[in-house]
Ligand SMILES: Nc1ncnc2c1ncn2[C@@H]1O[C@H](COP(=O)(O)OP(=O)(O)OP(=O)(O)O)[C@@H](O)[C@H]1O
């Protein structure tokens with residue numbers, strides 16, 4: 353009898369010890385994950401800030417060459433201020449992600465997020481032969497971290513633009529909702545994606561924008577879509593793509609309602 357009790361006591365002790373060890377290992381793993389996240393996020397911050405700085409730099413150059421054009425200089429300064437504000441929001445949001453902090457989700461009007469992206473891109477799409485069609489109901493809102501949804505859409509818009517250069521085409525952004533989710537679609541009539549590449553495009557560092565002797569500014573880092581997927585999954589949503597080579601691609605996002 354005593355031996356059975358002793359065995360049970362020793363078994364309980366071993367169990368308690370193992371539980372402690374498991375907890376210690378789990379905390380070690382989450383620490384390692386946080387470190388790995390910082391690595392990815394550092395790349396992503398560089399990527400997003402580059403998205404912002406490249407057009408701003410071009411704009412500032414234009415202003416320097418036309419320094420007497422007061423209107424132009426004023427516009428460039430305005431864009432610079434907006435760009436700096438966005439850059440600091442992006443930093444905040446991404447460092448938050450790296451620390452594993454949940455950012456504050458808000459009910460946000462989708463159309464105003466999209467309009468802000470186009471202001472921020474400082475690019476006239478018409479100059480590249482691209483017609484932009486936006487069909488988003490005024491009253492449609494998303495339950496999300498606003499700056500992160502903007503980063504996702506900005507990446508999709510920039511990819512769509514790249515896919516349509518130099519011929520031009522149609523960029524269409526649509527959104528609608530069902531009872532439990534909001535659907536957003538970003539479609540282009542660009543080069544499309546080869547079937548063999550489809551399974552890789554959401555992987556970090558996969559890019560096809562490095563071929564030939566394209567100048568540095570045209571080469572990609574392959575982080576845009578990996579970033580989109582990370583953000584959308586963190587919102588409990590999903591992102592998918594349909595594409596036909598030489599005809600175009602459609603990216604679909606589903607964001608659950610709270
Ligand atoms: N709209 C699109 N049309 C055609 N191909 C696309 C489209 N979007 C993405 N791709 C393909 O997916 C790849 C990965 O896209 P992703 O945005 O992750 O990286 P990237 O655009 O190459 O570089 P980065 O975004 O880091 O500047 C692209 O290189 C391209 O081959």
Ligand SMILES: [Mg+2]
Nearest residue numbers: 507511576577
């Ligand atoms: Mg990209």
